[in-house]
Amino acid sequence: DVPAVEKKRWTLNDFDIGKPLGRGKFGHVYLAREKRSNHIVALKVLFKSQLQQSQVEHQLRREVEIQSHLRHPNILRLYGYFYDQKRVYLILEYAAKGELYKELQKCKYFSERRAATYVASLARALIYCHGKHVIHRDIKPENLLVGAQGELKIADFGWSVHTFNRRRTMCGTLDYLPPEMVESVEHDASVDIWSLGVLCYEFLYGVPPFEAKEHSDTYRRIVQVDLKFPPKPIVSSTAKDLISQMLVKDSSQRLPLHKLLEHPWIVQNADPSGVYRA
Numbered sequence: 051d052v053p054a055v056e057k058k059r060w061t062l063n064d065f066d067i068g069k070p071l072g073r074g075k076f077g078h079v080y081l082a083r084e085k086r087s088n089h090i091v092a093l094k095v096l097f098k099s100q101l102q103q104s105q106v107e108h109q110l111r112r113e114v115e116i117q118s119h120l121r122h123p124n125i126l127r128l129y130g131y132f133y134d135q136k137r138v139y140l141i142l143e144y145a146a147k148g149e150l151y152k153e154l155q156k157c158k159y160f161s162e163r164r165a166a167t168y169v170a171s172l173a174r175a176l177i178y179c180h181g182k183h184v185i186h187r188d189i190k191p192e193n194l195l196v197g198a199q200g201e202l203k204i205a206d207f208g209w210s211v212h213t214f215n216r217r218r219t220m221c222g223t224l225d226y227l228p229p230e231m232v233e234s235v236e237h238d239a240s241v242d243i244w245s246l247g248v249l250c251y252e253f254l255y256g257v258p259p260f261e262a263k264e265h266s267d268t269y270r271r272i273v274q275v276d277l278k279f280p281p282k283p284i285v286s287s288t289a290k291d292l293i294s295q296m297l298v299k300d301s302s303q304r305l306p307l308h309k310l311l312e313h314p315w316i317v318q319n320a321d322p323s324g325v326y327r328a
């Protein structure tokens with residue numbers, strides 16, 4: 051679409067900066083408009099000093115490298131980046147309907163149709179990533195944004211890796227980590243299947259499956275796959291069947307993503323357009 055974008059040297063003068071959209075760990079994200087095209091974007095501003103302090107420059111370089119090459123309707127575009135003396139700027143797609151976790155907090159949990167529609171679109175995005183040997187490794191509500199038509203966008207590839215150099219680094223909250231990452235052994239793309247299963251559970255029940263007061267309890271519940279389905283809210287047995295096929299300790303036995311798209315719960319509940327219409 052806009053190949054020239056990669057070649058262009060962007061500067062802050064190319065943009066009108068708008069309201070702050072939110073705060074990431076290393077800086078703020080602002081609404082911005084590219085002056086020549088009037089294109090609305092999200093400008094993520096990161097302070098080099100903080101990046102250096104936390105030794106995450108290599109992770110940021112990887113995030114930019116990976117996300118700038120991914121093109122999928124359910125993956126937030128990274129159009130480009132630039133930097134000045136003190137800051138690094140990421141030019142990101144603007145997701146008009148904001149952060150999914152706020153929506154989940156507001157309505158406590160989603161209907162089966164809404165949850166299945168979101169899970170199916172995330173599965174398609176992950177199939178695309180895995181096809182390019184990219185694993186996200188940090189699928190959780192905080193990293194999901196909602197586009198203007200209500201479609202999900204996976205953001206924040208800060209923890210993604212190309213599978214040929216698998217990392218054992220610990221990352222993000224514990225809730226979403228599969229046993230092999232919690233036990234920090236070798237891991238592969240099936241970590242994203244586990245996290246999608248955790249996400250599906252949280253969409254339906256409003257809380258992640260292995261939540262506990264203490265980190266050590268969450269850790270134990272994950273490695274023991276201590277999976278329980280509360281009596282409320284009422285959830286169909288087909289939904290529980292799908293979740294049970296994803297939250298499997300042996301990563302090679304987890305339901306493959308293309309099989310997930312054929313699962314009865316997805317077929318019967320997900321809107322094929324990937325967009326949930328209330």
Ligand SMILES: CC(=O)N[C@H]1CCN(c2c(Cl)cnc3[nH]c(-c4cn(C)nc4C)nc23)C1
Nearest residue numbers: 071072073074079092143144145146147148
């Ligand atoms: C870690 C991190 O970057 N988190 C968030 C901050 C905003 N950001 C956005 C990014 Cl990176 C892209 N698009 C966004 N749209 C919004 C947003 C829209 N509304 C109506 N409200 C919000 C908020 N936020 C973004 C990602």
